[in-house]
Amino acid sequence: MDSVIIPTDRSGDIAFYLPFPVEVPYLVDVDKILFFSYPTQTFAAYENGILIYTGPTNMGRKKDQTPTGLFFTNWKAEETISTFDDEWKLLWNFNIENKKGVGFHQYDLPGYPASHSCLRLLEKDAKYLYKWADQWVLVDDENVKFKGTPVIVFGSYPFGKPKPWLQLVENPKALTIAESEIEKVTEPYLETILKEQEKRKKS
Template identity: 65%
Template sequence: MKKIFIVIGLLSVFFSCQKTEDSTTKNSVSQKQSQVNKTSAEIENVENSVDTVTITYKWTNAKEWLSKHEKDTLKQQIAFAINRTDLSNFSRMDSVIIPTDFSFDKAKYLPFPSEVNYLKDISKIIYFSYPTQTFAAYENGKLIITGPTNMGRQKYLTPTGLFFTNWKAKVKISTIDDDWILNWNFNILNKEGIGWHEYSLPGHPASHSCLRLEERDAHYLYNWADQWKLADPYTVLVKGTPVIIFGEYDFIAAKPWFELISNPKAIDITKDEMENITQPYLNEILAAQKNRDSILNKPL
């Protein structure tokens, strides 16, 4: 009888130990899994922080700042873009705004989002924002290039809505003034002669309806965007790259980007806003894209 009790006791101890070991093992695995999850969350937070980083700004004297950074072209590009201007006009300005941190890519200082999932089915599209005086080009929802623009002045407003690129010319003489040489011109309204091109950026809407760009940006979009294809001189067979021009500019108020001093997110264009801007034109854009692909990719 004693032997039976001894055996039962030993078995009880064994299973008790086994249970403890299993519990310890499970706790250990749980703790490790928790650490992995925590690490993953931390990594995700770091990745997300790149898009949600807040950049602060301050006022400075343009000439003094330029003299201190005359050899730093990267900082200059950022400062010019933030003030929607170029070198020659920046040097003539009085007070300008600059970021307190120049360590990010130029796109981080401009209002368009780096990725818009709603645009993933659109192979190429360009946006021009009247209120923020900036442009952005996307490929399947990913930002390819962005920069400053100076659009139509109050007397010659740039039309808003959906357009498609048509013809282009490396150099074009303006029909308004023979002295205006328009480099990297890409037309979006054929009869009206409205398009984007390289030209002086005084830091506010100043054109006769066209979309002024810095030389590097105009050159890039000139090569990146697609031209139309004509069946004959009067019939468009294939449309070019879609271009959406949106918003209104307040010509009485202070320049919108000056609000960045008090609110660094004041003129950000959100992903939801991008969806709302695009949604009314989405079917037309996708239909034109489908037509282009079917005709240009047709076997010979």
């Protein structure tokens, strides 16, 4: 049997209960960026360093782990069919890795990494990100003129070990993602992110 952890005070906005920081000054020059945390199974959207949206996600299972690193949103579709099983309908799908078919979309969240590499979301969250993120702009079928919104997938999940959030019973801040961690995972990619952002602005 699994466990359910309920905060004693539920009067605040969901952002105060999820692990991402509400502000990251390091991101002040980044117009839009989306983060997915593997260990906490949560995501966060920022605009110029301010958290504007956050929620839960379930990512790739041990056998089919979600790739980590920097990606950009590519194409989107309100409904598409999974490349793993043609009976699976993926709603509000936004692709981030075209060749591997990885994207974020609405699908059931069992509460742990269970997907075939994609990033599952609640329907309301999938709809929000579907409208919020930018698509790529193509020159032709083979070449990208402008990339979409940057997406960073980071961290690792302790497969085969107790679920990370069970630590919250002993330490309520066990899963907190510090501003410094966001800066650390972004720093290797910041130059690329700003370069691609400038290209789009000049279009």
